[in-house]
Amino acid sequence: MTRHRLITSVTGAATLAAALGLLASACVADGSRGEPRRQAATLTLTKPAERAVDRAVAAPDARMAAAREPMDVTVYYLRPVGTTRYLVPEKREVPFVPSVDGTVASAVTELLAGRPGYVGAMRPFPARTRLLSLGLAGGTATVNLSREALGARGDDGYALQALVWTVTQLPQARRVVVQVEGRSGGTLDGRPLASLLGLGAGGRRLVRDRAARVAPILLAEPSPRAAVEGNRVVAKGQARVAAGMVGLRLRDPSGQVVSQSYAAMPSSAPAWAAFSGALTFVPPPKPQLWTVEAFEASPTGASVVYSVAVPVWVGR
Helix, strand or coil: CEEEECCCCCHHHHHHHHHHCCCCCCCCCCCCCHHHHHHHEEEECCCCCHCCCCCCCHHHHHHHCCCCEEEEEEEEEEEEECEEEEEEEEEECCCCCCHHHHHHHHHCCCCCCCHCCCCCCCCHHHHHCECCCCCCCEEEEEEEHHHHHHCCCEEEECHHHHHHHCCCCCCCCEEEEECCECCCCCCEECCEEEHHCCCCCCCCECCCCCCCEEEEEEECCCCCEEEEECCEEEEEEECCCCCCCCEEEECCCCCCCEEEEEEECCCCCCEEEEEEEEEHHHHCCEEEEEEEEEECCCCCCCCCCEEEEEEEEEEC
Protein backbone atom coordinates (compact mmCIF):
# COMPACT_ATOMS: atom_id res chain seq x y z
CA MET A 1 0.00 0.00 0.00
CA THR A 2 1.29 3.44 -0.88
CA ARG A 3 2.53 5.31 2.16
CA HIS A 4 1.48 8.94 2.52
CA ARG A 5 4.17 11.25 3.77
CA LEU A 6 4.42 14.99 3.86
CA ILE A 7 7.50 16.45 2.30
CA THR A 8 10.15 16.40 5.01
CA SER A 9 12.87 18.57 3.62
CA VAL A 10 13.43 21.25 1.07
CA THR A 11 16.53 20.19 -0.82
CA GLY A 12 17.95 21.26 -4.14
CA ALA A 13 17.24 24.44 -5.98
CA ALA A 14 13.99 23.26 -7.55
CA THR A 15 12.44 22.02 -4.30
CA LEU A 16 13.56 25.10 -2.37
CA ALA A 17 12.02 27.26 -5.05
CA ALA A 18 8.74 25.40 -4.65
CA ALA A 19 8.68 25.91 -0.91
CA LEU A 20 9.49 29.60 -1.16
CA GLY A 21 6.89 30.19 -3.83
CA LEU A 22 9.38 31.06 -6.55
CA LEU A 23 9.23 31.03 -10.35
CA ALA A 24 7.13 32.92 -12.86
CA SER A 25 3.61 34.33 -12.47
CA ALA A 26 0.41 32.31 -12.51
CA CYS A 27 -1.25 31.34 -15.73
CA VAL A 28 1.19 33.53 -17.67
CA ALA A 29 2.05 32.56 -21.20
CA ASP A 30 5.75 31.81 -21.50
CA GLY A 31 7.32 33.67 -24.36
CA SER A 32 10.79 32.13 -24.41
CA ARG A 33 12.28 31.48 -27.81
CA GLY A 34 15.25 29.81 -29.38
CA GLU A 35 15.26 26.71 -27.19
CA PRO A 36 16.60 23.53 -28.76
CA ARG A 37 13.71 21.30 -29.75
CA ARG A 38 13.47 17.54 -29.54
CA GLN A 39 10.87 15.07 -30.63
CA ALA A 40 7.98 14.82 -28.17
CA ALA A 41 7.81 11.68 -26.08
CA THR A 42 4.07 11.18 -25.60
CA LEU A 43 2.68 8.89 -22.93
CA THR A 44 -0.86 7.66 -23.64
CA LEU A 45 -2.14 6.39 -20.33
CA THR A 46 -4.92 4.24 -21.75
CA LYS A 47 -2.29 2.00 -23.39
CA PRO A 48 0.41 1.20 -20.79
CA ALA A 49 2.29 -1.03 -23.23
CA GLU A 50 3.03 1.99 -25.43
CA ARG A 51 4.82 4.01 -22.75
CA ALA A 52 7.94 5.67 -24.15
CA VAL A 53 11.19 5.32 -22.23
CA ASP A 54 13.60 8.25 -22.10
CA ARG A 55 16.92 6.42 -21.94
CA ALA A 56 18.74 9.59 -20.92
CA VAL A 57 17.12 9.41 -17.49
CA ALA A 58 19.47 6.79 -16.13
CA ALA A 59 21.98 4.18 -17.20
CA PRO A 60 20.54 0.65 -17.61
CA ASP A 61 22.17 -0.65 -14.45
CA ALA A 62 20.89 2.30 -12.43
CA ARG A 63 17.38 1.87 -13.81
CA MET A 64 17.37 -1.85 -13.00
CA ALA A 65 18.54 -1.19 -9.44
CA ALA A 66 16.03 1.60 -8.94
CA ALA A 67 13.21 -0.52 -10.35
CA ARG A 68 13.32 -2.62 -7.21
CA GLU A 69 12.34 0.37 -5.11
CA PRO A 70 9.43 2.84 -5.38
CA MET A 71 10.23 6.50 -5.96
CA ASP A 72 9.11 9.71 -4.30
CA VAL A 73 7.24 12.49 -6.09
CA THR A 74 5.89 15.75 -4.71
CA VAL A 75 2.20 16.44 -5.13
CA TYR A 76 0.71 19.89 -4.50
CA TYR A 77 -2.74 19.57 -2.99
CA LEU A 78 -4.93 22.50 -2.00
CA ARG A 79 -5.91 23.56 1.49
CA PRO A 80 -8.46 26.25 2.27
CA VAL A 81 -8.06 28.27 5.46
CA GLY A 82 -11.10 30.47 5.70
CA THR A 83 -11.54 32.02 2.27
CA THR A 84 -7.84 31.67 1.38
CA ARG A 85 -6.41 28.68 -0.47
CA TYR A 86 -2.84 27.38 -0.15
CA LEU A 87 -0.67 24.97 -2.11
CA VAL A 88 0.34 22.14 0.21
CA PRO A 89 3.22 19.89 -0.91
CA GLU A 90 3.13 16.24 0.10
CA LYS A 91 5.78 13.68 -0.74
CA ARG A 92 4.15 10.55 -2.13
CA GLU A 93 5.56 7.14 -2.97
CA VAL A 94 4.77 5.75 -6.44
CA PRO A 95 6.05 2.76 -8.45
CA PHE A 96 9.31 3.31 -10.28
CA VAL A 97 9.00 4.55 -13.88
CA PRO A 98 12.21 4.74 -16.01
CA SER A 99 11.32 7.93 -17.91
CA VAL A 100 10.88 11.63 -17.23
CA ASP A 101 7.41 11.87 -18.75
CA GLY A 102 6.39 8.68 -16.94
CA THR A 103 7.51 10.18 -13.63
CA VAL A 104 5.54 13.36 -14.31
CA ALA A 105 2.50 11.28 -15.28
CA SER A 106 2.75 9.31 -12.03
CA ALA A 107 2.81 12.55 -10.03
CA VAL A 108 -0.21 13.94 -11.90
CA THR A 109 -2.13 10.69 -11.47
CA GLU A 110 -1.45 10.82 -7.74
CA LEU A 111 -2.63 14.44 -7.68
CA LEU A 112 -5.89 13.48 -9.38
CA ALA A 113 -6.66 10.21 -7.59
CA GLY A 114 -4.53 10.10 -4.43
CA ARG A 115 -5.84 10.74 -0.96
CA PRO A 116 -4.20 13.66 0.86
CA GLY A 117 -2.52 12.55 4.06
CA TYR A 118 -3.19 15.62 6.18
CA VAL A 119 -6.32 17.10 7.66
CA GLY A 120 -7.90 19.77 5.47
CA ALA A 121 -5.89 19.12 2.29
CA MET A 122 -7.87 18.22 -0.82
CA ARG A 123 -7.43 17.33 -4.46
CA PRO A 124 -7.72 20.33 -6.82
CA PHE A 125 -9.96 18.57 -9.37
CA PRO A 126 -13.27 16.73 -8.95
CA ALA A 127 -13.47 12.98 -8.40
CA ARG A 128 -13.10 10.83 -11.50
CA THR A 129 -10.89 13.40 -13.24
CA ARG A 130 -8.32 11.37 -15.18
CA LEU A 131 -5.06 12.03 -16.99
CA LEU A 132 -5.71 11.03 -20.60
CA SER A 133 -2.22 11.68 -21.97
CA LEU A 134 0.96 13.57 -21.29
CA GLY A 135 3.51 14.80 -23.84
CA LEU A 136 6.88 16.39 -23.11
CA ALA A 137 8.88 18.33 -25.67
CA GLY A 138 11.30 21.27 -25.47
CA GLY A 139 10.63 21.84 -21.79
CA THR A 140 6.84 22.05 -22.26
CA ALA A 141 4.55 19.38 -20.84
CA THR A 142 1.14 19.04 -22.50
CA VAL A 143 -1.30 17.61 -19.96
CA ASN A 144 -4.60 16.32 -21.31
CA LEU A 145 -7.31 15.87 -18.65
CA SER A 146 -10.73 14.28 -18.85
CA ARG A 147 -13.91 16.36 -19.01
CA GLU A 148 -14.50 16.10 -15.24
CA ALA A 149 -11.70 18.65 -14.77
CA LEU A 150 -14.09 21.40 -15.87
CA GLY A 151 -15.85 21.04 -12.53
CA ALA A 152 -12.85 22.45 -10.66
CA ARG A 153 -13.09 25.86 -9.09
CA GLY A 154 -11.01 28.03 -11.41
CA ASP A 155 -11.70 31.59 -10.33
CA ASP A 156 -8.50 31.96 -8.31
CA GLY A 157 -6.27 29.84 -10.57
CA TYR A 158 -5.17 27.56 -7.74
CA ALA A 159 -6.45 24.32 -9.28
CA LEU A 160 -4.24 24.93 -12.31
CA GLN A 161 -1.35 26.08 -10.14
CA ALA A 162 -1.51 22.84 -8.12
CA LEU A 163 -1.19 20.99 -11.42
CA VAL A 164 1.59 23.26 -12.73
CA TRP A 165 3.65 23.00 -9.53
CA THR A 166 3.27 19.20 -9.56
CA VAL A 167 4.32 18.88 -13.21
CA THR A 168 7.28 21.27 -13.00
CA GLN A 169 9.02 19.58 -10.06
CA LEU A 170 11.41 18.06 -12.61
CA PRO A 171 13.74 20.46 -14.46
CA GLN A 172 12.87 18.89 -17.81
CA ALA A 173 9.32 20.27 -17.48
CA ARG A 174 9.41 24.05 -17.20
CA ARG A 175 6.05 25.00 -18.69
CA VAL A 176 2.63 23.37 -18.91
CA VAL A 177 -0.09 23.42 -21.55
CA VAL A 178 -3.39 22.13 -20.15
CA GLN A 179 -6.01 20.51 -22.35
CA VAL A 180 -9.40 19.00 -21.61
CA GLU A 181 -10.36 16.05 -23.83
CA GLY A 182 -7.58 17.16 -26.20
CA ARG A 183 -8.89 20.72 -26.50
CA SER A 184 -7.56 24.02 -25.16
CA GLY A 185 -10.37 26.33 -26.27
CA GLY A 186 -14.04 26.57 -27.15
CA THR A 187 -16.74 24.71 -25.23
CA LEU A 188 -17.21 21.15 -24.02
CA ASP A 189 -20.57 19.77 -22.89
CA GLY A 190 -21.89 23.30 -23.04
CA ARG A 191 -19.20 24.68 -20.73
CA PRO A 192 -16.46 27.03 -21.90
CA LEU A 193 -12.94 25.70 -21.35
CA ALA A 194 -11.95 29.24 -20.41
CA SER A 195 -13.83 28.72 -17.11
CA LEU A 196 -10.96 26.48 -16.05
CA LEU A 197 -8.07 27.47 -18.27
CA GLY A 198 -8.59 31.23 -18.07
CA LEU A 199 -9.30 33.94 -20.58
CA GLY A 200 -7.65 33.52 -23.93
CA ALA A 201 -6.74 29.89 -23.20
CA GLY A 202 -5.77 28.51 -26.61
CA GLY A 203 -2.70 26.52 -25.61
CA ARG A 204 -1.03 29.00 -23.28
CA ARG A 205 2.14 27.74 -21.66
CA LEU A 206 1.73 28.12 -17.91
CA VAL A 207 4.48 28.51 -15.34
CA ARG A 208 4.66 28.63 -11.56
CA ASP A 209 3.23 31.67 -9.87
CA ARG A 210 5.67 33.66 -7.75
CA ALA A 211 2.75 35.04 -5.76
CA ALA A 212 1.09 31.67 -5.10
CA ARG A 213 0.55 30.99 -1.41
CA VAL A 214 2.52 27.94 -0.32
CA ALA A 215 1.53 26.63 3.10
CA PRO A 216 3.83 28.42 5.62
CA ILE A 217 4.04 25.36 7.88
CA LEU A 218 4.97 21.90 6.57
CA LEU A 219 4.40 19.36 9.33
CA ALA A 220 6.59 16.30 8.72
CA GLU A 221 6.22 14.45 12.03
CA PRO A 222 4.26 12.82 13.48
CA SER A 223 2.81 11.03 10.47
CA PRO A 224 -0.96 10.64 10.20
CA ARG A 225 -2.37 8.13 12.69
CA ALA A 226 1.04 7.39 14.16
CA ALA A 227 1.03 5.60 17.51
CA VAL A 228 2.49 7.82 20.25
CA GLU A 229 4.05 5.92 23.13
CA GLY A 230 4.28 7.37 26.61
CA ASN A 231 3.29 10.92 27.51
CA ARG A 232 5.23 12.95 24.96
CA VAL A 233 4.80 13.67 21.24
CA VAL A 234 7.33 15.60 19.15
CA ALA A 235 6.23 17.75 16.21
CA LYS A 236 8.81 18.46 13.50
CA GLY A 237 8.75 20.16 10.13
CA GLN A 238 9.68 23.26 8.17
CA ALA A 239 8.12 26.68 8.49
CA ARG A 240 8.33 30.28 7.38
CA VAL A 241 6.41 32.34 9.90
CA ALA A 242 6.52 36.08 10.50
CA ALA A 243 6.64 35.90 14.30
CA GLY A 244 9.58 33.46 14.30
CA MET A 245 7.59 30.96 16.33
CA VAL A 246 5.43 27.92 15.52
CA GLY A 247 2.65 27.26 18.01
CA LEU A 248 1.89 23.66 18.96
CA ARG A 249 -1.28 22.20 20.45
CA LEU A 250 -2.59 18.76 21.30
CA ARG A 251 -6.36 18.26 21.30
CA ASP A 252 -8.42 15.37 22.63
CA PRO A 253 -11.39 13.88 20.71
CA SER A 254 -13.72 16.62 22.03
CA GLY A 255 -11.42 19.33 20.64
CA GLN A 256 -10.21 20.46 24.04
CA VAL A 257 -6.58 21.60 24.22
CA VAL A 258 -4.77 19.25 26.62
CA SER A 259 -1.24 20.48 25.95
CA GLN A 260 0.26 23.60 24.37
CA SER A 261 3.82 24.57 23.51
CA TYR A 262 5.83 26.30 20.82
CA ALA A 263 8.92 25.87 18.67
CA ALA A 264 11.20 28.88 18.33
CA MET A 265 12.62 29.63 14.89
CA PRO A 266 16.10 31.03 14.11
CA SER A 267 16.54 34.80 14.24
CA SER A 268 16.57 34.83 10.43
CA ALA A 269 12.78 34.15 10.37
CA PRO A 270 10.61 34.49 8.34
CA ALA A 271 13.02 32.54 6.12
CA TRP A 272 12.35 28.80 5.80
CA ALA A 273 13.84 26.82 8.68
CA ALA A 274 13.34 23.54 10.49
CA PHE A 275 11.36 23.46 13.73
CA SER A 276 10.92 20.90 16.47
CA GLY A 277 8.85 21.04 19.64
CA ALA A 278 7.43 18.63 22.22
CA LEU A 279 4.00 18.33 23.79
CA THR A 280 3.59 16.43 27.05
CA PHE A 281 0.29 15.04 28.28
CA VAL A 282 -1.41 12.53 30.52
CA PRO A 283 -2.29 9.50 28.35
CA PRO A 284 -5.90 8.33 28.41
CA PRO A 285 -6.62 4.87 29.89
CA LYS A 286 -7.68 3.54 26.50
CA PRO A 287 -6.41 4.27 22.96
CA GLN A 288 -7.87 7.45 21.52
CA LEU A 289 -7.34 9.44 18.34
CA TRP A 290 -6.07 12.89 19.31
CA THR A 291 -4.85 15.74 17.09
CA VAL A 292 -1.47 17.46 16.91
CA GLU A 293 -1.74 20.99 15.54
CA ALA A 294 1.02 23.35 14.37
CA PHE A 295 -0.07 26.93 13.79
CA GLU A 296 1.03 30.48 13.10
CA ALA A 297 -0.47 33.23 15.23
CA SER A 298 -0.93 36.76 13.97
CA PRO A 299 2.00 38.99 15.08
CA THR A 300 -0.50 41.74 15.88
CA GLY A 301 -3.02 39.68 17.82
CA ALA A 302 -4.00 36.29 19.16
CA SER A 303 -5.77 35.05 16.04
CA VAL A 304 -4.49 32.03 14.12
CA VAL A 305 -3.57 32.87 10.51
CA TYR A 306 -2.62 29.33 9.45
CA SER A 307 -2.69 25.90 11.04
CA VAL A 308 -2.14 22.29 10.03
CA ALA A 309 -3.21 19.28 12.05
CA VAL A 310 -2.59 15.55 12.02
CA PRO A 311 -4.41 12.78 13.94
CA VAL A 312 -2.36 10.49 16.19
CA TRP A 313 -3.14 7.56 18.43
CA VAL A 314 -2.34 8.04 22.13
CA GLY A 315 -2.81 5.75 25.11
CA ARG A 316 -1.74 2.63 23.22
